[in-house]
Amino acid sequence: MAPTLEQRAQGALIGAYVGDALALGPHWYYDLDALRRDYGDWIDGYTDPRPDRYHAGLRAGQSGQAGFILDLLAQSLDACGGYDEADFCRRLDEDFFPLLDGTPMNGPGGYTSQSIRETWRLRVGQGLPWGRVAGLADTTEAAERILALAVRYARQPADLARHCAANTALTQRDTTVMAMTVAYGCVLGSLVRGEPLDAATSDRLMALVRSGALPFHSVTSAGEDTPPPGPEAPRTAGQFPSPDALLTVSGILRAARDPDIRIEPAWKASLVYGMPCAVYHQFPAAYYLAGRFQDDFESAVLHAVNGGGQNQARAMLTGALCGAIGGIQAIPARFIEPLEHGAQRLERAGRLARQAAAQA
Template sequence: MTDTLPTFEQRARGALMGAYIGDALALGPHWYYDLDALRHDYGNWITDYTDPRPDRYHGGMKAGQSSQAGVILDLLTDSLVTQNGYQEDDFCRRLDQDLFSQLDGTPMNGPGGYTSQSIRETWRLRVHEHHPWGQVSGLADTTEAAERIPALAIRYARQPDQLARLVSANTALTQHDTTVMAMTVAYACVLGSLVRGESLDTQTSDRLMAMVREGTLPFHSVTGHGEQVPPAGPEASRRAGQFPSPDALLTASCIVRAAQDPDIRIEPAWKASLVYGMPCAVYHQFPAAYYLAGRFQGDFESAVLHAVNGGGQNMARAMLTGALCGAIGGIQAIPDRFLQGLEHVDQRLAWAEQLAQQAV
């Protein structure tokens, strides 16, 4: 880590590259729920990119390559840069031409070696049943959409109202469960605040809730400031938001407070996966990512390696954690070996710089 505060551009580059690196680090040891088997196959501590075993998820791929989540992040990032902003039609066209054309509806197929439940369902409705975009989302409760929104969080970090609106719309392309959408938008708001240069601390949620009360973020505020009771009369409902509860915004600071409390310890930190849950659902993944980022802050290597070594859905955990810690510490907090070993690193660094330049 460095004592010099990172610039906006450095935070933007760190956030995007952190997401890509977290994804690629977990490519080999992805989805080991038997931790003894994970240690047997990859040793006591994974420290770098690894080849997937041929008989497991992503078999045949090589260390440093990206899963399908990284591929989709590529499509959205390239679209944002090329269009100088989010154009849903352009992104959907890329999904149709560059991804869906390579899928067959089965899990062990397609770019990245595995296709998620969420993308398979969208592919089925879009390709087999010929539904238009806007009518092809499913009920998967995973972080599938959240794994691509770091690009949006960077591009619209300085426009939090636009960020929330566009992340909600982008999520709705493939997932329509409102709890999933609320938690995904909340994660994007937290990440966007870090890219802007705000801290990940016990006040993060308060700052975001202030935006809710101002009408900037689309969440419903149940109370007034702090623990004050809500006002009587029509004012009480005037600020009702798209999402009925602000709890998704409150989660980050609650977990950061626990991560920084000396009386609450998860040792070693990779066991956050056991505390918050190893499966794929959003209510397991986001809390673990907030915990690791809150505990390690700009110590990118420690946070991401603990995310990977926790097993289960470690790819999403590492991707989400990597984006948060990359934003906190900036690109300079990411070890060179993680950049040098990542496929397409030069292109992705260039995209990150362009996103930062276009963010106004």
């Protein structure tokens, strides 16, 4: 039986938390030989971080900082009944920033990303207002939290894109990073709505672009969409210059299903697409693993983890996609039961799903 919208929404959120926690111990090993020496040939569950590594002092099943921030946004959505930027920013100011000191190896989750450190420096150190504290980090930092918005607004694609763009802009201002982040949110929202992840995903999203629902610019369509000769019309605030971030996913899905294109074992997707933190490495790998293991949540996230490098983001993004495809029932209980705050997060995910389902 196909999962319900509520089950898909719960699967997306819990899948993200699971991916984040699974990579807590083996996070940021760029030397894969060292990864295998420390954790064996195949990591298949939660692990403690080593005392000389990132996240030292945390325990298996706990979240990194991405999970902490995702909690803050999910809690805000739950309390407010929808996205309230002022409420979310207040939570960052009151419940998160006082726990930081501006250095990397500090803060909830044991490590603070470049993106958050820059925002903290401008917001706390210089006292600048929200709207003037975003930095140029090219990571998936914002994507790791806006996935909650993609779940909440899955049935309202225009609002989904608008809120994801606004939330991303709080901490990241590179327009390419923003476009790829919002595109990921659009893909995830489509899966929560119940659409398949397939070679036509980009076509369905492009139809929303042409209708004006998504803020991506397209000038290559024939007929009425073709602009007249001369300068193009000015963009409005929040529009992205091209739809390429939406087109990426279907090309990768075709590759994942093409028998002539094989990445074996699948964890080597990290070597093909790149192990670093930047969005142009992380999103393609997540799309590939989710597309290849659509009916196998466990294989998808474990291959994401075992690929090393920035495996925490890779596993988190992959876990959200596969959780949305299969629903919460696709996530093994052995991943949910030991997850820190697992019961509360599952209940909150259910409430956000019901909010989403109530929207036309």
